[in-house]
Amino acid sequence: MNPHTPYILVAYGTSIFIMLLIAVLPILRGRKLRQELRNRASVENQRHQ
Amino acid sequence: MTPTRKKRMTVVLLILLGVGIAAAIAMTALQENLLYFVSPSDVAADKMPAGRQFRLGGLVKDGSVVRANESLEIHFVVTDGPEDVAVVFNDILPDLFREGQGIIAIGALDTAGVFQADEVLAKHDEEYMPPEVADALEKTGHTVADQNAAAENKP
Amino acid sequence: MNPVMKFIHKTGSPAYFYWLSGRMIPWLWAIFAVLTIWGMYQAFFVAPTDYQQGESYRIIYIHVPAAWMSMMIYILMAIFGAIGLIWRIRIAEIFAVSSAPIGAAFALIALITGSIWGKPTWGTYWVWDARLTSQLVLFFLYLGVMGLHSAIDEPRKAARAAALLALVGVVNLPIIHFSVDWWNTLHQGTTVKIGGGSKMPNSMLIPLLVMAIATKFYYGAALLTRARNRLLDQDRRRGWVAKKIKEDQL
Known part of the structure; x- marks a missing residue:
């Protein structure tokens, strides 16, 4: 194995982890927020009927 | 643009200007401390006092590297062209260390004027190229530095 | 009203922005993925080894795009912030605030990968030279903008305070860029130059530029995702959100 391989793997591993974190967290948050808003709307609808 | 917006824009520009001037003044005042290393010419001119820790930067002079037989101790000369400084080091060197390489040594001058490096x-x-290209340059008698100089002299 | 302002006002309408960004995000992710896969393949299997640094130089393909992005995003954040401060356009404020975590991530990636690269090449993980220090300051500026924003409850006041700090920090950008020319640094000078004269053969340079473009699409997708969330959160009681829910378009 090339002596530099571990350095390259750690560098890319950390970078991919950070980029995934920054991309995925808001997607999950957005999904939760939309679900919450839809639920609230349907509860209010039932109350009106 | 309405007067309020014009006023806000002026405030924004003033902030940028003010901070810019402040930073410029601070940097001028700190110029000396921001220098990461001093060159052999600086050493020759300033006469850095013996025992004072500083960082010495320059090229490892061709043909100057002498390794001890039984220990890690290594002697070499750091040069910036006009001036030379002799360096002694007693630890593991980075992979890229070789003659002609730019290096930075951290340490202090001893009373004999030899730089005792701790690191x-x-x-x-900033040059990147495949090894074959570097070899080819070497064979034709051109070094990477020559090619750099040629590139810079191009109109 | 001139056409530029008209366009800004139209895209600034929350419902329209929400719809448009929703359509754009999947495309941005797709382009990012294609460019990244191609760029990484080139970087690892096609680009030659460096004559001096050997294989370790391949870290450049994440390090340099991340460092460029950390600076570009900061400039954009300050511009969005200034637009928000002067014209009080809410979507610009949201863009500025949403840019900060993405920029901070890129600044951190540049610092970490640079540090890992430094060990085999320089012989040290970290030195306090002008380039490394000013890049660290950039990372802390991002954290400062995020911290200040989250410290104020009222969203629009928070955005304006954060924008002011972002503007003040702009002074750091020329320092980062020119640090390698202005001072003796351990970090080497600029390799890639706009307008030719890059000190790298095309076989190494092209994957680097592809990765640099890929990260811009990443920023676009991540920014719009965050901006949509923020907009929806702020407008949860507004009419357009109720209408979208009724139409099942949320």
């Missing part, structure tokens, strides 16, 4: 860092240049 040696290699400074690589």
Whole structure:
């Protein structure tokens, strides 16, 4: 194995982890927020009927 | 643009200007401390006092590297062209260390004017190329530095 | 009203922005993925080894795009912030605030990968030279903008305070860029130059530029995702959100 391989793997591993974190967290948050808003709307609808 | 917006824009521009001037003044005042290393010419001119810790930067002079037989001790000369400084180091060198390489040595001058390095860092240049190209340049008698100089002299 | 302002006002309408960004995000992710896969393949299997640094130089393909992005995003954040401060356009404020975590991530990636690269090449993980220090300051500026924003409850006041700090920090950008020319640094000078004269053969340079473009699409997708969330959160009681829910378009 090339002596530099571990350095390259750690560098890319950390970078991919950070980029995934920054991309995925808001997607999950957005999904939760939309679900919450839809639920609230349907509860209010039932109350009106 | 409405007067309020014009006023806000002026405030924004004034902030940028003010901070810019402040930073410029601070940097001028700190110029000396922001220098990461001093060159052999600076050493020759300033006469850095013996025992005072500083960082010495320059090229490892061709043909100057002498390794001890039984220990890690290594002697070499750091040069910036006009001036030379002799360096002694007694630890593991970075992979990129070789003659002609830019390096930074951290340590202090002893009373004999020899730089006793505690740490040696290699400074690589902004040049990237495949090894075959570097070999080919070497064979035709051109060094990477020559090619750089040629590129810079181009109109 | 001139056409530029008209366009800004139209895209600034929350419902329209929400719809448009929703359509754009999947495309941005797709382009990012294609460019990244191609760029990484080139970077690892096609680009030659460096004559001096050997294989370790391949870290450049994440390090340099991340460092460029950390600076570009900061400039954009300050511009969005200034637009928000002067014209009080809410979507610009949201863009500025949403840019900060993405920029901070890129600044951190540049610092970490640079540090890992430094060990085999320089012989040290970290030195306090002008380039490394000013890049660290950039990372803390991002954290400062995020911290200040989250410290104020009222969203629009928070955005304006954060924008002011972002503007003040702009002074750091020329320092980062020119640090390698202005001072003796351990970090080497600029390799890639706009307008030719890059000190790298095309076989190494092209994957680097592809990765640099890929990260811009990443920023676009991540920014719009965050901006949509923020907009929806702020407008949860507004009419357009109720209408979208009724139409099942949320």
